[in-house]
Amino acid sequence: MDLLGYGAFFLTTALIFSLVTLGLNLQWGLTGLFNVGLAGFVAIGAYTSALLTTPDDAARLGGFGLPILVGWLGAMVVGGIAAALTGMATLRLRSDYLAITTFGVAVVVQLVALNAQKLTGGPFGIGFIPRPFGSLAETPLLFNLSNLAVVSVVTLIAYLALEHLSRSPWGRVLKALREDERAAISLGKSARFYRVQAFAVGGAIMALAGALQAHFTGFIAPDNYLPILTFQVWVMLIVGGSGSNLGAVIGSILVWAIWAGSGTLTSILFPPEQQARAAALQIAAIGVMLCVILLIRPNGLFGDRPRRSRFSKRAKIAAGESSSGS
Template sequence: MVGYLVFLTISTAIFALFSLGLNLQWGFTGLINFGHVAFMTVGAYTTVLLSLYGVPLIISALIGSLLAAFLGLLIGLSTLRLREDYLGIVTIGVSELVRIFVNNQQLPTPNGLVDGVQGLQSYPLPLTNLVPNPLFKLATVGLLTGVALLCLWRMWAWVKAPQTKKNSRYSFAVRVILGIVAVAFIITIYLTGLTALSDYSRYEKSGLMVTVLVVLTMVFWLLELLVRSPWGRVLKSIREDEQVPRALGKNVFWYKLQAFMLGGAIAGIAGAFFAWQLTTIYPNSFEPITTFNAWIIVILGGASNNAGTLLGAIVFFTYEELTRNVLPQIIPLDEARLAAFRIMVIGFLLMVMMIWRPQGLLGKKEELTLGK
């Protein structure tokens, strides 16, 4: 059970990190990106290939993130002058181009060239050979405790926020229920981490879990600082009406390019963790459905709200796991039809969400970019 919770925690944190990059691009800047998985692909393959040649994993992941940002630069220079659906069409085309390129290329490894379709296996993973001493365990427990307390504090601040006319329809009771669910998830993750660290040799991915949670917390905190700064306010003004910041002398294209590159870099980091979690990567691991899962998370949580993105990831993976384990007990369908039914249900729930609360769970209706 603990091993399963470790896996679930890592998956949720990776997609929360991945979706934060998309939220910066679309939620705060209004850039429609249907090819976000391309950045994850670059980050994952760069990290894996460099680590196979003996480059330290931290440096490999950072280089992968930088190359993902460079891909964002290349895409942005040629596409960011497009608007809305045209940008979305181009980005999904680029993501498929990257995947097909990797699929048909021969990848250089220390053991010779490997066909891309065969994937990459047996690459180094973080903290697998670590034998933690008491000091390391104490420091890790301290980090995990700090992350948990920060999450609980942010959730408490959201739940106790005063009611206004603008959010009166979104009742306090619903906010309390969501807060209880999120707090239960946070406490479960915290207890899972403590249990896994107490028997590190049995749960070898517990180190990866703590690492991705710490990185997610750092990225979330940095993004919060950025979007609340003058730079973030310019991004929001571009999202609402880019003619206004242009009239005030702002270089709109440069700001959009910065947001696109930074969102790509965050997705590149998520790609490194994604590769480490899978332990084997194939081109088919980076299909367009990965991007649309991130869109579901952002829409659920609320665009232009980083805390909402984290909550959206929790809700999405809770739904995924519950339906994967509970639905077979209720509906007698084969695996393929059951998977299609689960997608149909979440599509229906999204339609209901668009009618009832189009700005998402934590979003603000006045910041909604749909249909502007």
């Protein structure tokens, strides 16, 4: 019974990660937009929903005690707007600028979460976030299973919607733009608008995942949204194979299994005072793993990006780009 409960708990977390990875796959896999600050968008969703749904708290703004569904919608809207603004600032420039800006977004969101006590509760975070099946908390197994059911349904809806989107004309335009960054920039406003849309929808999905997680644990704090989160999700997408929604989901479950498994292992193998060091080693190992996958199997398990040869057309474009001055 215990094992089943743990299994449900594990799978719930893994599926929430899957949702973030699906959002990233829309941004990176389908559209080629590089987001190294996704932890920031997840945090925006979590805090927005927490703020909207928690009971009134004298120490900070809100909460507004609204229904959970309103919180989730609010999270998507705010996350989507934040992503759209980020996109608008950078999508007429080379992709590196988007990378740097998203990185900055995550830093600033982290800063606000830590320091804007009136809004976010500061380092102690926000508690008493309503849970969808809070009344079942007495029987952990039932509680875990119902959480899993909710998260599964949301992930499935997101998955089907994204599958549909990537096959639609809209998705085909995005793929075409992904193949040729130069064209995407030079095609001007219309192409840029497509990319902003994709980035915003991706951001909204990440924010929704953040909100789900918040309502699933009932408590959030700035520590949940460190760069390590961004890193985990990237590894999940790369392992699964960027461009594939199925790969995003399976990669997330797989990497989360490795992560949780190696975490359990280090906690057994190392004495408590060495735990922090062991955790660092775990991160280093996974960082190396990411680099190795990029080197030897850049398509991951299910990726759709053809590996290009040294002198392919694309390489020619890249060479032309580098020869056109800085």
